[in-house]
Amino acid sequence: MSFLTDKNILLGISGGIAAYKSAELVRLLRKQGANVRICMTASAQHFITPLTLQALSGNAVHTELLDPAAELGMGHIELARWADFILIAPATANVLAKLTWGLADDLLTTVCLASKAPLLVAPAMNQQMWKNPATQHNTRTLGERGVRVFGPAAGEQACGDTGPGRMLEPYQLVDALEECCATSQLLKGQRVLLTAGPTREAIDPVRFLTNRSSGKMGYAVAQAAAQMGAEVMLVSGHVALECPPGVQRIITESAADMLQATCEQAKQADLFIATAAVADYTPVEVAGHKIKKNAETLSLGMKRTTDILATIKREYPHLFTVGFAAETHDLMNYARDKLERKGLDMIAANSVANGKAFDQSTNALEVVWRDGHTSLPEMDKHVLAHELLKIIATQYHARKLATS
Numbered sequence: 001m002s003f004l005t006d007k008n009i010l011l012g013i014s015g016g017i018a019a020y021k022s023a024e025l026v027r028l029l030r031k032q033g034a035n036v037r038i039c040m041t042a043s044a045q046h047f048i049t050p051l052t053l054q055a056l057s058g059n060a061v062h063t064e065l066l067d068p069a070a071e072l073g074m075g076h077i078e079l080a081r082w083a084d085f086i087l088i089a090p091a092t093a094n095v096l097a098k099l100t101w102g103l104a105d106d107l108l109t110t111v112c113l114a115s116k117a118p119l120l121v122a123p124a125m126n127q128q129m130w131k132n133p134a135t136q137h138n139t140r141t142l143g144e145r146g147v148r149v150f151g152p153a154a155g156e157q158a159c160g161d162t163g164p165g166r167m168l169e170p171y172q173l174v175d176a177l178e179e180c181c182a183t184s185q186l187l188k189g190q191r192v193l194l195t196a197g198p199t200r201e202a203i204d205p206v207r208f209l210t211n212r213s214s215g216k217m218g219y220a221v222a223q224a225a226a227q228m229g230a231e232v233m234l235v236s237g238h239v240a241l242e243c244p245p246g247v248q249r250i251i252t253e254s255a256a257d258m259l260q261a262t263c264e265q266a267k268q269a270d271l272f273i274a275t276a277a278v279a280d281y282t283p284v285e286v287a288g289h290k291i292k293k294n295a296e297t298l299s300l301g302m303k304r305t306t307d308i309l310a311t312i313k314r315e316y317p318h319l320f321t322v323g324f325a326a327e328t329h330d331l332m333n334y335a336r337d338k339l340e341r342k343g344l345d346m347i348a349a350n351s352v353a354n355g356k357a358f359d360q361s362t363n364a365l366e367v368v369w370r371d372g373h374t375s376l377p378e379m380d381k382h383v384l385a386h387e388l389l390k391i392i393a394t395q396y397h398a399r400k401l402a403t404s
């Protein structure tokens with residue numbers, strides 16, 4: 001049986017030439033046993049008729065926001081509640097922009113705004129429109145909010161250009177949607193605790209020592225955990241990121257604050273994932289007043305901070321614990337060493353040589369556990385987080401089974 005069987009899929013179709021592929025998409029979704037309802041924008045109807053899609057889906061096609069007949073039956077709020085997943089394919093540059101800004105000037109965008117269902121988009125447009133910084137920014141923003149972006153593929157385009165902007169093929173979209181359905185329950189009911197971002201170690205009332213961590217990887221992991229059904233608590237340093245939907249967050253300042261908040265939360269957790277870039281040293285003394293520049297040189301006495309990850313594993317040995325390792329060289333050796341030394345269940349190591357990983361939107365990981373290892377090649381941090389969590393969930397469930 002397919003994971004799509006009996007799932008309610010709302011297919012949004014916006015106005016691009018790839019709309020002709022939607023007919024095949026509907027056919028394949030129904031073949032997997034999904035219930036399909038369709039919402040079309042006005043321009044989509046220039047490329048494919050509602051009648052075709054009605055015949056294929058077996059349901060009336062929704063096109064109008066203010067349709068008195070529809071509002072009596074399956075109105076926009078009912079449609080928003082009905083959907084288990086919303087897939088927009090093709091998603092034009094215009095629709096991506098509207099979703100980014102929360103516009104609701106037609107049925108499709110209104111339903112998206114009114115729905116709690118996971119949103120998936122399959123961009124399709126001219127390659128120059130795709131490469132435009134506005135479209136890139138919008139797509140990135142949607143990704144940060146938990147929207148799953150599938151494609152686009154590169155190749156020949158209807159307009160004669162060659163490049164990225166082709167909608168993925170219908171069978172690829174069905175596979176992607178099926179994968180989403182399958183993973184949406186992977187961590188259901190599990191409580192995941194994470195640390196993320198940098199710490200700030202005060203020197204005086206106006207200065208602190210910190211590091212280059214943006215928190216992007218940790219936030220992407222927190223978001224992926226929530227999308228897999230987990231209850232997620234994120235203990236974060238100061239970052240310029242919004243709290244992902246479905247995630248609870250505590251903001252902390254120093255390594256000591258982060259340790260305290262994490263220890264308190266660990267009592268209620270099943271898994272602990274430490275992605276934070278925690279300061280290893282903190283000033284011995286914090287000046288009570290702003291330090292004046294009287295001397296030519298300034299020395300700061302520093303002392304070691306407590307290792308949050310090692311502390312949590314020691315105090316809560318039942319917790320499935322995952323560490324991160326950022327290394328400039330000898331990645332695998334250091335990763336295995338940290339796994340052993342801190343008694344972890346798993347470690348995800350990445351290279352930070354030549355400015356890699358920090359504050360970037362892509363990353364690559366070597367994931368190591370006691371009797372296994374896998375490489376995740378360079379990809380968008382949101383996609384990477386999802387792949388990493390699939391591995392974590394598999395190992396976590398395997399350990400639970402072995403110890404039960």
Ligand code: CTP
Pocket residue numbers: 195255274275276277278279280305306307308309310322323324325326338
């Ligand atoms: N970590 C932590 N608390 C600390 C330091 C690190 O929880 N005070 C966690 C990080 O969140 C990460 C892992 O430990 O998951 C690895 O951190 P890293 O600094 O790379 O490793 P260290 O063991 O501190 O070794 P080194 O600094 O020598 O590389």
